[in-house]
Amino acid sequence: xxxxxxxxxxxxxxxxxxxxxxxxxxxxxxxxxxxxxxxxxxxxxxxxxxxxxxxxxxxxxxxxxxxxxxxxxxxxxxxxxxxxxxxxxxxxxxxxxxxxxxxxxxxxxxxxxxxxxxxxxxxxxxxxxxxxxxxxxxxxxxxxxxxxxxxxxxxxxxxxxxxxxxxxxxxxxxxxxxxxxxxxxxxxxxxxxxxxxxxxxxxxxxxxxxxxxxxxxxxxxxxxxxxxxxxxxxxxxxxxxxxxxxxxxxxxxxxxxxxxxxxxxxxxxxxxxxxxxxxxxxxxxxxxxxxxxxxxxxxxxxxxxxxxxxxxxxxxxxxxxxxxxxxxxxxxxxxxxxxxxxxxxxxxxxxxxxxxxxxxxxxxxxxxxxxxxxxxxxxxxxxxxxxxxxxxxxxxxxxxxxxxxxxxxxxxxxxxxxxxxxxxxxxxxxxxxxxxxxxxxxxxxxxxxxxxx
Amino acid sequence: xxxxxxxxxxxxxxxxxxxxxxxxxxxxxxxxxxxxxxxxxxxxxxxxxxxxxxxxxxxxxxxxxxxxxxxxxxxxxxxxxxxxxxxxxxxxxxxxxxxxxxxxxxxxxxxxxxxxxxxxxxxxxxxxxxxxxxxxxxxxxxxxxxxxxxxxxxxxxxxxxxxxxxxxxxxxxxxxxxxxxxxxxxxxxxxxxxxxxxxxxxxxxxxxxxxxxxxxxxxxxxxxxxxxxxxxxxxxxxxxxxxxxxxxxxxxxxxxxxxxxxxxxxxxxxxxxxxxxxxxxxxxxxxxxxxxxxxxxxxxxxxxxxxxxxxxxxxxxxxxxxxxxxxxxxxxxxxxxxxxxxxxxxxxxxxxxxxxxxxxxxxxxxxxxxxxxxxxxxxxxxxxxxxxxxxxxxxxxxxxxxxxxxxxxxxxxxxxxxxxxxxxxxxxxxxxxxxxxxxxxxxxxxxxxxxxx
Numbered sequence: 001x002x003x004x005x006x007x008x009x010x011x012x013x014x015x016x017x018x019x020x021x022x023x024x025x026x027x028x029x030x031x032x033x034x035x036x037x038x039x040x041x042x043x044x045x046x047x048x049x050x051x052x053x054x055x056x057x058x059x060x061x062x063x064x065x066x067x068x069x070x071x072x073x074x075x076x077x078x079x080x081x082x083x084x085x086x087x088x089x090x091x092x093x094x095x096x097x098x099x100x101x102x103x104x105x106x107x108x109x110x111x112x113x114x115x116x117x118x119x120x121x122x123x124x125x126x127x128x129x130x131x132x133x134x135x136x137x138x139x140x141x142x143x144x145x146x147x148x149x150x151x152x153x154x155x156x157x158x159x160x161x162x163x164x165x166x167x168x169x170x171x172x173x174x175x176x177x178x179x180x181x182x183x184x185x186x187x188x189x190x191x192x193x194x195x196x197x198x199x200x201x202x203x204x205x206x207x208x209x210x211x212x213x214x215x216x217x218x219x220x221x222x223x224x225x226x227x228x229x230x231x232x233x234x235x236x237x238x239x240x241x242x243x244x245x246x247x248x249x250x251x252x253x254x255x256x257x258x259x260x261x262x263x264x265x266x267x268x269x270x271x272x273x274x275x276x277x278x279x280x281x282x283x284x285x286x287x288x289x290x291x292x293x294x295x296x297x298x299x300x301x302x303x304x305x306x307x308x309x310x311x312x313x314x315x316x317x318x319x320x321x322x323x324x325x326x327x328x329x330x331x332x333x334x335x336x337x338x339x340x341x342x343x344x345x346x347x348x349x350x351x352x353x354x355x356x357x358x359x360x361x362x363x364x365x366x367x368x369x370x371x372x373x374x375x376x377x378x379x380x381x382x383x384x385x386x387x388x389x390x391x392x393x394x395x396x397x398x399x400x401x402x403x404x405x406x407x408x409x410x411x412x413x414x415x416x417x418x419x420x421x422x423x424x425x426x427x428x429x430x431x432x433x434x435x436x437x438x439x440x441x442x443x444x445x446x447x448x449x450x451x452x453x
Numbered sequence: 454x455x456x457x458x459x460x461x462x463x464x465x466x467x468x469x470x471x472x473x474x475x476x477x478x479x480x481x482x483x484x485x486x487x488x489x490x491x492x493x494x495x496x497x498x499x500x501x502x503x504x505x506x507x508x509x510x511x512x513x514x515x516x517x518x519x520x521x522x523x524x525x526x527x528x529x530x531x532x533x534x535x536x537x538x539x540x541x542x543x544x545x546x547x548x549x550x551x552x553x554x555x556x557x558x559x560x561x562x563x564x565x566x567x568x569x570x571x572x573x574x575x576x577x578x579x580x581x582x583x584x585x586x587x588x589x590x591x592x593x594x595x596x597x598x599x600x601x602x603x604x605x606x607x608x609x610x611x612x613x614x615x616x617x618x619x620x621x622x623x624x625x626x627x628x629x630x631x632x633x634x635x636x637x638x639x640x641x642x643x644x645x646x647x648x649x650x651x652x653x654x655x656x657x658x659x660x661x662x663x664x665x666x667x668x669x670x671x672x673x674x675x676x677x678x679x680x681x682x683x684x685x686x687x688x689x690x691x692x693x694x695x696x697x698x699x700x701x702x703x704x705x706x707x708x709x710x711x712x713x714x715x716x717x718x719x720x721x722x723x724x725x726x727x728x729x730x731x732x733x734x735x736x737x738x739x740x741x742x743x744x745x746x747x748x749x750x751x752x753x754x755x756x757x758x759x760x761x762x763x764x765x766x767x768x769x770x771x772x773x774x775x776x777x778x779x780x781x782x783x784x785x786x787x788x789x790x791x792x793x794x795x796x797x798x799x800x801x802x803x804x805x806x807x808x809x810x811x812x813x814x815x816x817x818x819x820x821x822x823x824x825x826x827x828x829x830x831x832x833x834x835x836x837x838x839x840x841x842x843x844x845x846x847x848x849x850x851x852x853x854x855x856x857x858x859x860x861x862x863x864x865x866x867x868x869x870x871x872x873x874x875x876x877x878x879x880x881x882x883x884x885x886x887x888x889x890x891x892x893x894x895x896x897x898x899x900x901x902x903x904x905x906x
Contacts, residue, residue: 018891051826051886065826295881306891307884328879335883344883373504373518403859406889409882410862416880417870426781427869428748429862430788430797431760433504436859438471438759 008035011320012098012114014088014256016040017047018306019287019313020120021069024080026317034321036080037112039100041087044144045071050306052147053171056154057178063148091117091260093280116282116320119257119270120313123250123288123304126167132227138244141171150175153243154182161185164232164241166224168195170336172247173207176216177339179245186215187239188247189222189232198334200349202364203383203397207343214339250304252289265291269302274326276316284320286312295329296347296394296415297356303330332395333412335405342405346412347395350385359388363448367441369403371433380404382445384411384421391420391453396445403435407442421450461488464773465551465567467541467709469493470500471759472740472766473573474522477533479770487774489533490565492553494540497597498524503759505600506624509607510631516601544570544713546733569735569773572710572723573766576703576741576757579620585680591697594624603628606696607635614638617685617694619677621648623789625700626660629669630792632698639668640692641700642675642685651787653802655817656836656850660796667792703757705742718744722755727779729769737773739765748782749801749847749868750809756783785848786865788858795858799865800848803838812841816901820894822856824886833857835898837864837874844873844906849898856888863895874903 125140168190194204380400578593621643647657740762833853
């Protein structure tokens with residue numbers, strides 16, 4: 001069966017999450033006449049994968065809370081033909097059509113022609129090729145299907161239940177916290193010397209301390225070497241595991257694009273231009289399946305984050321809808337909350353700065369989130385990097401309690417403005433005792449760094 | 454008696470609070486040989502006037518908590534001869550000397566020569582010339598003497614005690630909240646249609662609602678016309694008042710400078726150059742007695758804020774100590790917390806934009822402080838102004854609950870960078886469910902505003 005002949009211009013979107021549906025919605029806003037078909041192989045559209053750890057930990061009540069808009073809403077309110085359980089299985093960029101498998105109706109396949117295609121196939125959790133990895137008992141944290149599965153386990157943990165999280169990235173640590181909250185004995189193994197490798201090791205050590213203080217059994221310098229039922233084998237011995245969660249990060253889910261001959265780069269991330277157009281005519285792409293360019297290093301990087309996916313999707317949608325928009329690139333901003341510790345970063349860390357060829361100075365300062373005498377004033381640590389000679393701010397990392405992390409946005413804005421740390425000291429930031437010391441911690445760091453140059 | 458002849462270069466600082474002591478400390482850092490004498494007419498040095506409402510309200514335990522450094526610390530750790538209860542009564546800029554009254558020793562006076570003078574005499578609360586204003590029962594909120602006095606009253610409020618706050622500025626509203634917390638029936642009168650005139654009336658109306666919801670009896674469009682024991686007369690009738698607090702703002706305490714022939718501008722604020730030098734040779738000034746230049750409007754403005762005083766003081770101190778520093782100006786950033794409502798602003802509001810000759814567009818958006826589904830997600834409202842044609846961001850006002858206000862710093866940084874609202878939409882701000890929706894409220898406002906231009 002084919003849905004090929006038609007009068008109106010047709011956009012086909014592959015992938016019903018942030019990057020796909022934000023493009024579809026934006027294209028609809030600009031072009032009311034466009035026919036829009038969105039294919040999603042799972043059951044849900046537009047959900048918050050970032051919220052999964054909080055669902056599993058019990059902060060968020062139901063799985064449905066993570067769904068921003070369901071297929072019905074897209075159909076009725078946005079005139080978008082959102083087809084869940086419909087999986088794109090191949091793309092023919094010359095014939096401009098997509099082969100689709102309809103899992104709702106016994107796996108029948110059909111061919112769907114497009115005038116414009118938008119690929120938003122997202123990411124897949126990294127699964128090292130180890131014995132036993134595909135047993136089905138090793139859980140990724142990506143889709144709402146994963147979420148439902150993990151939530152079921154979390155709600156039915158037996159006494160003395162043991163959870164092993166393989167990998168010390170954001171999701172790994174957030175999942176570890178979730179299972180500690182549920183009362184499980186939770187172990188995180190990470191091959192690096194410190195968890196959260198996007199932070200410098202000196203900051204990572206503090207994150208490790210905080211995780212351990214909350215009851216996470218953290219094994220650094222430890223890699224999984226294989227899995228069997230109830231066990232995780234590592235280079236440092238074998239761990240008992242009633243449940244294994246993968247927290248090794250994600251990679252681009254770009255196989256469809258690769259098979260269609262669309263150009264990909266590092267890690268098979270889809271390469272797009274400033275308007276999110278791929279190497280194939282009339283084929284756009286956005287989100288976790290794509291690469292993004294880094295404003296500071298000038299390189300193509302892989303950043304799988306909801307904010308980036310939304311912005312890229314919106315950019316693609318504007319161009320698809322006949323408007324003009326470019327994606328401005330990323331500067332490596334990220335934030336997470338681990339137990340009570342807020343962790344934020346932007347720009348480059350020391351390792352990234354060296355890799356990009358920057359010479360730099362860095363300082364780390366300690367201050368408080370509010371005026372020292374004000375109730376709730378909590379410690380905050382700010383590390384900041386500036387380029388030698390130019391004095392340009394290159395990056396920052398912030399660790400602290402309630403109210404600490406969002407200050408990273410000031411540094412992100414300053415980096416976007418190409419400010420020197422000296423220029424940063426001139427910022428007229430807000431002050432009142434419930435919010436900040438007189439010199440905001442970000443300003444203290446800028447000042448110390450400017451003095452050291 | 455004179456302390457005139459000497460070998461070392463001598464800095465005399467008039468005023469022992471933020472602007473004075475930060476200059477003294479910074480000068481000391483750069484020049485270990487400088488003789489530094491700091492004159493303070495009151496009993497305390499380096500205290501947080503911004504903290505007084507929180508002391509009176511009981512959030513801060515003791516008056517001493519508000520003192521950052523006492524005179525003894527300055528003497529022993531910084532080699533600064535900090536003389537409390539010593540009041541500068543006149544300056545002779547030609548002879549380069551200050552006449553000082555020593556209140557500790559029976560009011561004897563002496564003459565103190567200087568090589569460099571730094572005037573940091575701060576602000577005095579605005580006292581309208583009304584009958585009864587000088588009865589001694591009408592309390593300003595400025596010095597720690599005021600604080601001690603108000604705290605004593607707050608701790609000894611009788612049943613059904615009535616407090617009237619005259620003026621609806623920051624300090625007025627913060628003091629009203631403090632007395633409500635102490636159980637007093639508290640009335641605020643303000644002549645404007647809404648309190649907190651630094652916010653546009655549409656935002657001010659929400660502040661008024663919040664104050665009323667917390668039990669403050671707010672009378673707008675109401676001015677005091679006179680005072681007598683136990684009563685405040687207004688254009689809208691007479692109010693009973695066991696205690697009257699002035700919250701009409703402050704003005705420069707610049708009489709010493711005016712009398713010495715030093716150039717002053719609007720409201721008698723001392724005029725300084727970029728290095729904080731006044732019109733008199735070797736006389737610097739900083740803080741609430743000075744004017745500051747506004748980066749957006751290009752005008753000399755009066756901004757009595759602790760941050761500004763500290764930065765100006767540090768700038769003066771660097772120059773006095775032989776270094777080089779310029780004060781970068783202000784952009785009108787301010788923040789306060791009124792009951793649970795966080796209120797922040799930066800740049801210009803609509804009235805200020807018109808006064809400066811700007812044509813502009815504005816939008817107001819509503820969002821949440823965290824991902825909508827995340828526990829503790831609270832409403833936040835962002836109003837943003839951009840210049841017509843250029844699209845340059847001119848200002849923003851934020852109202853919301855916990856976590857809302859500090860986002861103003863992103864806009865303050867963007868204004869300093871001369872960003873357009875379109876450029877703001879490109880900012881790579883941090884996102885995770887406990888901190889923000891996927892599109893930070895500041896980005897939503899930028900986007901809507903960019904679309905409206």
